[in-house]
Amino acid sequence: MYHCACCERAFSETRHTPLAHLKTPIALVVQVLAALTEGIGINAATRLYGVSKKSIYRWQERLSGVKKRCCCLP
Helix, strand or coil: CEECCCCCCEECCCCCCCCCCCCCCHHHHHHHHHHHHCCCCHHHHHHHHCCCHHHHHHHHHHHCCCCCCCCCCC
16 A cells, blocks of 8 residues: 555555456466466366456456557557
């Protein structure tokens, strides 16, 4: 959490991003999605990481439109 000196409000680094209001730690989301990318099946991922299929599908849906920034752009 960050604190704005101008308006005295608190905000998080995920504010106004697809990960805003996510209750699961971002590190776990990244770990699960990376495992799926590497070829682990969704059933295995649910057992290994203790998350539901529904959660994984929601994360994929939220992040499906996010594109990695190109290294040539400023």
